[in-house]
Amino acid sequence: MLRVGLLGAGRIGQVHAVNIAGHDRSALVAVADVNTEASGKLAAQFGAEVRTSEEILADSGIDAVLVATSTDTHSDLIEAATAAGKAVLCEKPVDLSLARAKACKVKADASSVPVMIGFNRRFDPNFATLRAALAAGEIGRAELLSVTSFDPSPPPLSYIRVSGGLFRDMMIHDFDMAGFIMGDAPVRVHAAGSSIVDPAIGAAGDVDTAVVTLTYGDGRLAVIRNSRRAVYGYDQRLELLGSGGLLSAANMLENTVSKATAQGVVSAKPLFFFLERYMPAYAAEWSAFVAAVLDGGEVPVTLDDGIRALALAEAATQSARTGRPVVPEI
Incomplete structure (x- = not known):
């Protein structure tokens, strides 16, 4: 069972929460958002805990994070999550800056954990x-x-x-x-x-x-x-x-x-x-990520794809x- 922390409780985070909680091989453990009212509501809906992003990344019992925060935070969170040994599914784009996205890839590649970019289509x-x-x-x-x-x-x-x-x-x-x-x-x-x-x-x-x-x-x-x-x-x-x-x-x-x-x-x-x-596509995307992490396969959409x-x-x-x-x- 993949234990997951969701970073971001906005519209797209809510879509991902449904798929994480509804999958038979993953569990939504914690939700973080700068809007604590939004994270509290979403966490309560799925029986998860409300935590900060820092608390989620520091929790060794959480295996993976899904990044659904604002774009300007994506690279920082990918780097922090991979440094903490957590698999990452990050919504597109990797960053607003190509140079910053390439720098993120260098740091993420230093870890052995999977990183997948969310091109659901x-x-x-x-x-x-x-x-x-x-x-x-x-x-x-x-x-x-x-x-x-x-x-x-x-x-x-x-x-x-x-x-x-x-x-x-x-x-x-x-x-x-x-x-x-x-x-x-x-x-x-x-x-x-x-x-x-x-x-x-x-x-x-x-x-x-x-x-x-x-x-x-x-x-x-x-x-x-x-x-x-x-x-x-x-x-x-x-x-x-x-x-x-x-x-x-x-x-x-x-x-x-x-x-x-x-x-x-x-x-x-x-x-x-x-x-x-695209709801069926989001569900299939999450299934592909779970399979890659738990079964040891390659993620189907890589950081290289996101950078390209x-x-x-x-x-x-x-x-x-x-x-x-x-x-x-x-």
């Missing part, structure tokens, strides 16, 4: 099936990947100001997905972004609409499209063109009923919120600012 059954079909040679060689990721509405401006920007906060999932599908890192990143959803986002120094093209060393291409506004729901799609065919993963809809009449064909909208869309995605995010941020292609620092 790899565990979505649709995306995982698409990747497996590619690996099985069902469409030949991958040539052109298209990733669509549109949020139904922007987050609050208070979040935008501390998020690190759309490329580090939102599109970083898609950078990781491109690596997951294409198998390696691009040699060039070209990005364009604007603030057309909400001018206040632009005034805060961010963009809300962006397109990025990734060019790989062998000529393959990936195109990523992000928007903070899709009024019809949470739009998450993949399309992969190969030398022998096409693979695509469509949206998850509110239901599978469609109506066809002389006026046209109508179906349900996509699921509206990311938690509805962050490097692409930094390159895209620079490219969008200058209008020029950028070689990522991977």
Whole structure:
């Protein structure tokens, strides 16, 4: 049984608490958050103790921690946890700074404990099936990947100001997905972004609409499209063109009923919120982490993966600012 301390009791911490407590091979032992009301409520819900992060890290009876705190604390907590001999599952991104993330990896690598980065979309059954079909040679060689990721509405401006920007906060999932599908890192990143959803986002120094093209060393291409506004729901799609065919993963809809009449064909909208869309993926992600720690296998999403995605995010941020292609620092 994996005894787990949860660092962070916010929205995503609450999702993870459900999976930790509900898994037959893990137990939620303690919860920490700077908001003691939030940690107290979550701990009471699952029969865990309220502690500080320092107390959790110092407890030799806790085997692993899940880091769901603000991004600017991730590297510090990864370093402290691995130094204490605890396995770590840390929400994306590793850090807001690529240099800091690389320094964190050096310290974490000095320990022998597993560190996994929380890119949950790899565990979505649709995306995982698409990747497996590619690996099985069902469409030949991958040539052109298209990733669509549109949020139904922007987050609050208070979040935008501390998020690190759309490329580090939102599109970083898609950078990781491109690596997951294409198998390696691009040699060039070209990005364009604007603030057309909400001018206040632009005034805060961010963009809300962006397109990025990734060019790989062998000529393959990936195109990523992000928007903070899709009024019809949470739009998450993949399309992969190969030398022998096409693979695509469509949206998850509110239901599978469609109506066809002389006026046209109508179906349900996509699921509206990311938690509805990706709850199965979060559960599968946690199962993979537990298995890696208890059974001694490799974690499926490494610190290197997290650093690669962050490097692409930094390159895209620079490219969008200058209008020029950028070689990522991977």
